[in-house]
Ligand SMILES: Nc1nc2c(ncn2[C@@H]2O[C@H](COP(=O)(O)OP(=O)(O)OP(=O)(O)O)[C@@H](O)[C@H]2O)c(=O)[nH]1
């Protein structure tokens with residue numbers, strides 16, 4: 001017999017994924033805002049008798065009538081709309097105990113599907129904190145379902161949930177359920193929306209007493225959402241974040257840099273000159289090493305983002321930005337996907353599945369790459385370190401941090417401008433309103449934070465060890481051969497140099513030299529590769545001593561005029577993203593049309609942006 005399938009279903013942000021992770025040992029993304037999970041995820045649940053079940057985590061939904069692509073997934077899984085997938089044999093309905101009154105309706109709807117079901121009354125700790133008293137035994141009687149109080153993040157109530165799920169599976173004649181006509185049950189389940197609503201209200205009135213939903217949350221929000229103090233607070237938080245990225249990272253980055261230099265020294269003294277030594281010092285340590293130096297900055301940036309996500313602040317930021325976003329025809333819903341794009345555009349584009357309106361969603365997908373993904377941080381950081389003085393301005397702000405903040409801001413402004421134009425042309429249509437429940441505030445759990453940071457750091461290092469390493473290796477070969485005769489620059493003479501010379505024709509008008517033109521190509525594989533590529537290209541043309549003594553930033557400072565450096569930064573603010581972004585755009589929009597459009601418009605924006613930066617700064621500097 002195949003293992004039975006159990007699905008976790010419930011309203012957004014009720015704690016389904018937290019429960020899923022606790023029950024299966026998975027580490028799927030959990031965050032304190034609705035719409036985190038947008039696809040079906042499966043794991044294995046071990047039942048008390050040692051047998052196994054497949055546990056499925058689903059996107060949050062409000063009902064079986066989907067309002068957005070992610071809610072559609074939930075409905076389709078429940079009714080078995082996917083040919084290759086079995087209808088779940090049992091449902092664990094996850095309910096946020098502090099929002100029982102509004103979430104019970106969905107539970108009643110699910111119950112009408114006629115599948116064996118267990119209710120996990122989650123977030124009981126918060127219900128207690130807010131002074132609710134919930135008579136869950138009475139609730140079980142009213143629903144005629146087992147109700148288990150749980151605290152997913154403290155692993156409370158897990159055994160009871162598993163036991164109840166097993167009982168539900170055992171009691172049911174599974175084969176009979178499997179053959180039941182799920183779509184017909186669905187029609188019936190949705191049919192009685194009004195009745196469910198009334199019944200939900202009646203039940204909640206009977207079993208919930210006391211409690212002031214979210215009193216603390218309301219008090220904090222008075223400050224955080226205030227028309228004046230709200231935006232000020234948001235600006236302060238963002239300012240601190242970018243300052244910290246430079247200020248706190250420096251000692252760690254210096255240590256990593258030191259270690260790389262030390263390793264280069266060892267390789268040089270212990271290996272004879274030749275391709276192996278060349279690759280190790282110029283490609284691996286000079287190239288990939290130049291990227292790894294930015295690990296501390298990535299970690300700091302993510303620590304900030306994770307704390308903001310977990311605390312519940314992110315949705316408030318979305319709310320504060322809503323006016324601005326509505327002004328360019330975006331819905332407030334677009335905020336979270338755009339915010340995720342600061343990590344990487346790929347999860348950002350996936351997160352647009354929680355946007356109901358198709359044109360709204362398409363616009364958000366198209367502008368997501370303009371949000372500065374973390375892969376661009378190394379690019380910005382190396383140029384800033386080389387060209388922007390490490391000075392304090394106005395007594396408290398570090399200039400490098402300010403410039404970094406400015407670059408992120410440019411990306412956002414570019415995105416808003418692009419959205420505005422798109423909304424008037426290609427994705428014309430009415431914008432949606434702001435429909436998003438505000439999550440309760442919570443202190444982030446240290447363990448979750450640590451896991452989140454570790455996952456990001458590890459993902460970065462893995463990229464360095466795979467895609468960045470391979471691209472750098474290829475580039476090193478192309479830039480090292482054929483061998484140049486004495487007195488001729490190796491890079492100029494190499495294959496990469498000749499390709500670069502060809503590209504330079506295109507890029508010279510915006511101030512780019514041959515080395516930059518070479519670096520842009522592998523930079524398409526992953527942004528950081530541009531840094532690795534510059535590291536490698538300049539290392540190949542440096543002699544041994546120079547390689548050991550001079551850091552990449554200093555080498556760039558010697559080689560580039562300031563307008564070129566600024567144009568290079570501007571290019572990366574707008575430039576078409578990596579190949580993976582186009583691949584995911586193709587998947588989410590079902591075709592090549594939109595990814596090609598995306599590439600083209602970003603290319604034009606980057607070219608014009610970099611060109612304008614180059615010529616204006618050249619003129620301003622009197623060149
Ligand atoms: N205090 C407390 N917090 C919880 C509990 N369960 C989940 N959380 C928190 O609630 C937030 C939402 O949890 P998720 O597991 O992402 O919720 P979800 O139902 O999967 O949300 P979507 O995927 O957006 O539908 C996170 O910040 C969790 O840390 C709980 O029992 N008690």
Ligand SMILES: [Mg+2]
Pocket residue numbers: 016017018029036037058059060
């Ligand atoms: Mg989830």
